[in-house]
Amino acid sequence: MPSLIRQTFAASLGFLVLATTAPSVAAPEQAARPSDLAGLLRPLAESPPRLDQNGARITAETLHDRLVVVAFVNGECTIVCAVRTLELDRLARALPEPLRERVRFLAVGTDPARDGAGRLRAMADGLVGPTTPLRFLETDAASAAAILARLRYPASLLPEPPPTLLVFDRRGEIAMTYGSDPLDAPRLLADLTALETFEEGLGRPPRGAPPAASTF
Secondary structure (H helix, E strand, C coil): CCCCCCCCCCCCCCCCCCCCCCCCCCCCCCCCCHHHHCCCCCCCCCCCCEECCCCCEECHHHHCCCEEEEEEECCCCCHHHHHHHHHHHHHHHHCCCCHHHHEEEEEEECCCCCCCHHHHHHHHHHHCCCCCCEEEECCCHHHHHHHHHHCCCCHHHCCCCCCEEEEECCCCCEEEEEECCCCCHHHHHHHHHHHCCCCCCCCCCCCCCCCCCCCC
């Protein structure tokens, strides 16, 4: 199984809590630290509810006991952002059963001044189609600023969104982070397959693991 370097951050019910673990392609001086990313996104179950590009609610129940892959987009994705989104859509559609039912893919907008729900919906429909498994979410200014600051993403690179993928285990704790250009789809699939066996999150043994040897 690929190496999973765990950094555990408590995630209360209804909260999506971001941290960082596996190395990304960012230079060390630009890489975000776990403490920078903890609590990066607001609770998904807050009022008013978060809605995806089709107007469907995103709540704590939506993500309960699911693996969650988070990517970042905006309504004017350049070629690099568009290719990344297409690759994620392709992977999401190709996941084998029953893994497909265990994973949720969120594409979080980072340009709140222009990226309303309608703009993200037009971008999603035009790029990956209305049946995509990816769920596109708009953000407010404070949330977008927190994302960029905690990812240590240079403002000079905007409006291109951060080329980062974050993967959460089944208990809402961060498991992996990737520098995603180009997306390593085989590795991500292998990691998701492995993570799905950790039914109680990375803090507990995976499904089928032998019991720990007694020290007595």
